[in-house]
Amino acid sequence: xxxxIFFICANLFLVSSIYVYMPIRKAQAVDIGLSIYPPLVxxxxxxxxxxxxxxxxxNRSTDTKTLLARIIPFTSADDFGxxxxxxxxxxPWLGYFSLANSKISLDQPFELKAGQSDQLILSVNIPxxxxxxxxxxxxxxxSYSNTIDTKLIGSSVSATIGSNLLISVSVQxxxxxxxxxxxxxxxxxxxxxxxxxxxxxxxxxxxxxALAKNxxxxxxxxxxxxxxxxxxxxxxxxxSVLPQYVLSRSQRRLGTLTDSKFYFTPSFSMIGIHSVELDxxxxxxxxxxxxxxxxxxxxxxxxxISALIFIRLILRISSRTKx
Amino acid sequence: MKNLKYLLTVLSLVAxxxxxxxxxxxxxxxxxxxxxxxxxxxxxxxxxRVKAPTIAGSAHVWIYTAAAGIANSITTxxxxxxxxxxxxxxxxxxxxxxxxxxxFTLTTNLAAGDADDTDxxxxxxxxxxxxxxxxxxxxxxxxxxxxxxxxxxxxNDGDPDDGGFDFGGGTVTVTPTNASGYNFLSNAATASxxxxxxxxxxxxxxxxxxxxxxxxxxxxxLKIGATDGSSTPIAPSPANTTTGAAESYKVVIKNFxxxxxxxxxxxxxxxxxxxxxxxxxxxxATVDPAITFTIAGVAAAQTVCGTGSATDIDTTAGVxxxxxxxxxxxxxxxxxxAAHLLTVSTNAASGYAVTxxxxxxxxxxxxxxPFIIDTxxxxxxxxxxAEQDWTTAANNPGFGYSLGAGTGSTMEFSxxxxxxSKQFAATADAEAPQRIMxxxxxSNAHTGYVCYRLSIDATQTAGDxxxxxxxxxxxxx
Numbered sequence: 001x002x003x004x005i006f007f008i009c010a011n012l013f014l015v016s017s018i019y020v021y022m023p024i025r026k027a028q029a030v031d032i033g034l035s036i037y038p039p040l041v042x043x044x045x046x047x048x049x050x051x052x053x054x055x056x057x058x059n060r061s062t063d064t065k066t067l068l069a070r071i072i073p074f075t076s077a078d079d080f081g082x083x084x085x086x087x088x089x090x091x092p093w094l095g096y097f098s099l100a101n102s103k104i105s106l107d108q109p110f111e112l113k114a115g116q117s118d119q120l121i122l123s124v125n126i127p128x129x130x131x132x133x134x135x136x137x138x139x140x141x142x143s144y145s146n147t148i149d150t151k152l153i154g155s156s157v158s159a160t161i162g163s164n165l166l167i168s169v170s171v172q173x174x175x176x177x178x179x180x181x182x183x184x185x186x187x188x189x190x191x192x193x194x195x196x197x198x199x200x201x202x203x204x205x206x207x208x209x210a211l212a213k214n215x216x217x218x219x220x221x222x223x224x225x226x227x228x229x230x231x232x233x234x235x236x237x238x239x240s241v242l243p244q245y246v247l248s249r250s251q252r253r254l255g256t257l258t259d260s261k262f263y264f265t266p267s268f269s270m271i272g273i274h275s276v277e278l279d280x281x282x283x284x285x286x287x288x289x290x291x292x293x294x295x296x297x298x299x300x301x302x303x304x305i306s307a308l309i310f311i312r313l314i315l316r317i318s319s320r321t322k323x
Numbered sequence: 324m325k326n327l328k329y330l331l332t333v334l335s336l337v338a339x340x341x342x343x344x345x346x347x348x349x350x351x352x353x354x355x356x357x358x359x360x361x362x363x364x365x366x367x368x369x370x371x372r373v374k375a376p377t378i379a380g381s382a383h384v385w386i387y388t389a390a391a392g393i394a395n396s397i398t399t400x401x402x403x404x405x406x407x408x409x410x411x412x413x414x415x416x417x418x419x420x421x422x423x424x425x426x427f428t429l430t431t432n433l434a435a436g437d438a439d440d441t442d443x444x445x446x447x448x449x450x451x452x453x454x455x456x457x458x459x460x461x462x463x464x465x466x467x468x469x470x471x472x473x474x475x476x477x478x479n480d481g482d483p484d485d486g487g488f489d490f491g492g493g494t495v496t497v498t499p500t501n502a503s504g505y506n507f508l509s510n511a512a513t514a515s516x517x518x519x520x521x522x523x524x525x526x527x528x529x530x531x532x533x534x535x536x537x538x539x540x541x542x543x544x545l546k547i548g549a550t551d552g553s554s555t556p557i558a559p560s561p562a563n564t565t566t567g568a569a570e571s572y573k574v575v576i577k578n579f580x581x582x583x584x585x586x587x588x589x590x591x592x593x594x595x596x597x598x599x600x601x602x603x604x605x606x607x608a609t610v611d612p613a614i615t616f617t618i619a620g621v622a623a624a625q626t627v628c629g630t631g632s633a634t635d636i637d638t639t640a641g642v643x644x645x646x647x648x649x650x651x652x653x654x655x656x657x658x659x660x661a662a663h664l665l666t667v668s669t670n671a672a673s674g675y676a677v678t679x680x681x682x683x684x685x686x687x688x689x690x691x692x693p694f695i696i697d698t699x700x701x702x703x704x705x706x707x708x709a710e711q712d713w714t715t716a717a718n719n720p721g722f723g724y725s726l727g728a729g730t731g732s733t734m735e736f737s738x739x740x741x742x743x744s745k746q747f748a749a750t751a752d753a754e755a756p757q758r759i760m761x762x763x764x765x766s767n768a769h770t771g772y773v774c775y776r777l778s779i780d781a782t783q784t785a786g787d788x789x790x791x792x793x794x795x796x797x798x799x800x
Contacts, residue, residue, distance in 0.1 A: 016371050031619060031620065031639075031644065031645045031646075032616070032617060032618045032619075032645060033615065033616065033617035033618075033666075034615070034616055034617075035614065035615040036613065036614055037613035037614075038613070039613060039614040039671050039675075039798035040671060040796070040800055044521050046723075056613075058615075060617060061546045066588055077755075079635060080761075080763065081673050081674075081799035081800050082758060082761065082797075082799050083676075083797055083799075083800060084755055084756075085678065085756060085795060085797065086756065087750060087756075087793070088748075088750055088753070097718070113455060119396045130411065130498055138794065138797060142793065143646075152787070153648040153649065153651055153652070153653070153788055154647065154648040154649045154651070154661075154685075154775075154777070154788075154789065154793050155647070155648040155652050155681070155722075155775065155789070155790050155791065155792045156643065156646060156647055156648075156789065156790075156792070157618060157645075157646040157647065157648060157663065157791075157792050157793075157794065158646060158791065158794070159616055159617070159618050159646070159793075159794055160616075160793055160794065160795040160796070161614060161615075161616045161795070161796050161797070162795055162796070162797035163614075163798075164797060164798065164799070164800045166800060176378070192668070224376055225376055225378060225381060225383070227378065227380070227381075234379050234380050234435045235378060235379070235380040235381070236380075238378065238380045238381040238383075238432070240383050240673070241674075244673060244712055245800050247800070254761075257454065257672075258764070259763075279376050281375065281376045284495070321494070
């Protein structure tokens with residue numbers, strides 16, 4: 001008996017030792033890693049002026065990396081604030097940008113040792129006759145392999161990290177924008193629209209979506225509130241709108257701090273006309289939109305009607321059976 | 324003769340004393356020694372206004388950044404989380420956080436009527452004053468008077484004033500400490516301009532009457548207000564303050580004999596001390612936004628992109644690992660699969676996106692032609708924008724990728740256990756880089772897998788085929 005217990009204990013110890021000291025690893029420790037700060041820069045600059053912005057880059061790889069810094073124009077890729085960066089794209093205003101570093105230049109490789117960081121001092125010189133508009137560019141820092149494997153059959157992978165630059169060339173500190181709220185709607189499939197009114201069930205959670213559309217020449221900022229109220233009285237629901245940038249001639253999905261939608265759970269007692277409003281206000285843009293919704297006990301009514309129909313059918317069948 | 328000289332000398336001295344008595348010199352009030360008014364807190368009050376889009380029912384407050392009247396507070400610089408502020412004239416709220424220079428949030432929502440445009444916002448700083456000094460004369464049964472600077476127009480309305488301390492609209496507690504020769508009997512606190520306290524103008528008056536012989540060099544301590552802010556004068560909210568520069572106010576301390584009229588008589592001893600008031604120092608730590616992107620290799624025999632995606636190639640080792648995908652020698656109509664682990668961390672509020680692009684299709688010796696086509700998948704065609712299943716190697720040659728879920732991030736498409744694949748967008752074909760993983764908020768080490776797959780058929784020209792793939796991580800704007 002003792003031998004069996006000893007055998008079991010020994011095996012348990014052996015198995016646990018294997019788990020502790022020989023963990024199964026799917027991936028090795030990081031071998032290539034880059035970090036950049038800040039990831040987003042928004043500035044307003046007058047023609048004829050220049051600014052300098054320092055970026056800190058860090059090589060988090062396990063060995064020295066050859067890096068390359070470039071400025072690439074970007075456009076808005078979608079309604080969620082993602083940049084569309086095409087490495088091959090160019091623009092005449094790219095000449096406004098240069099690096100003030102003594103040893104690092106744009107489009108020229110430089111080395112950064114493992115675990116070390118360096119500064120890229122980006123200088124933006126706006127000519128006096130530069131057109132008044134927004135410039136959208138990304139400072140890209142790309143890693144390359146330090147050695148060439150001439151026998152490679154496959155792909156070489158490089159990591160690139162970028163910081164987005166939103167530059168407004170303007171003579172005003174808060175250049176004007178034309179911001180609108182469009183497509184302000186309840187969740188698709190959960191409403192019935194009659195005229196200008198949206199009918200919503202009053203016991204079903206619903207979300208509202210909206211886009212901020214910037215028809216102006218400069219970046220706008222979304223700052224404001226989403227509210228639901230009845231009869232112009234105190235709001236029943238209030239949510240802060242997440243402050244975001246809307247590029248010139250683009251649109252952006254509005255949301256809260258936690259989601260790209262405005263969620264709302266009505267209460268059983270909410271019946272009748274309610275106003276759902278979005279109010280955006282910032283230094284250079286104001287926009288608001290309001291829709292009228294009617295909360296009604298749709299599901300409950302359907303349930304009651306169905307029950308009545310069933311009862312009537314049962315009664316009718318019962319009466320026929322009697323006679 | 325000798326007696327006459329003595330007589331003349333004595334008469335001269337008497338005459339001199341007589342003249343001195345006829346023309347007495349005025350007595351100068353001595354300075355109270357080491358006089359000071361130590362404030363419990365040197366913080367100034369805050370007097371600002373509500374601005375749209377602040378609305379009732381919300382806990383978010385915007386303030387005006389331009390002064391109007393005595394509403395001088397135009398930034399949130401002197402506010403801090405935890406402060407109790409009165410908004411709209413009646414209700415008090417507690418500040419939860421400072422958003423920026425003109426916004427803050429509350430722990431509770433604003434009540435109706437408290438969010439109207441230009442509604443008042445008050446933070447009342449109520450520091451207790453501890454006035455200490457050393458007496459310069461022994462004045463029996465006298466009293467001390469402390470004069471606190473007051474506003475000229477509304478010195479006792481209970482709201483912060485721009486010109487001096489507000490009396491608070493009620494009573495003020497005064498508490499002297501008995502000392503040798505000073506047994507305090509009665510005290511008085513009178514607001515400026517109330518008849519008993521109108522000279523000198525624009526001062527609140529505090530009197531501390533004592534019995535006893537007094538003393539020269541006796542340390543005295545007089546307290547005005549309470550440490551909990553009850554019955555305590557309200558510190559001013561001065562105009563045109565420079566953040567970080569103290570505002571100076573003069574406090575006068577006097578010692579009178581018992582029957583003196585402090586509004587008309589000259590004090591026996593007197594000192595003027597200066598007190599400095601300044602904005603609160605809000606201690607905060609700013610964490611700079613940054614974005615970090617890493618690529619790590621994945622060992623062989625790992626299934627990270629769904630069923631049937633087990634890796635054949637170890638990308639953690641070898642030349643240029645982990646930034647190479649070394650497929651090596653390929654067998655005809657047979658898959659080879661490799662993978663990389665991508666990790667992104669950012670504290671940017673709007674999140675991040677990672678895109679992928681290849682320079683061109685896998686070309687012989689890296690050249691444009693001949694090349695291994697980008698996959699069209701099984702039922703095809705899949706493309707660089709649309710994914711399709713790719714589980715059969717025979718008759719489906721090409722190069723493509725699938726995605727595998729990691730933690731935190733959202734992958735652009737699901738592998739759905741069937742190695743759903745796309746082609747890499749190619750810059751040679753003027754295709755825009757495609758997003759492969761993203762997040763709409765702050766991310767802490769979000770991960771995702773990219774699985775590469777290659778299959779060739781018998782028509783493929785022999786040789787070494789290569790291309791370059793670039794992954795780009797950027798924060799959303």
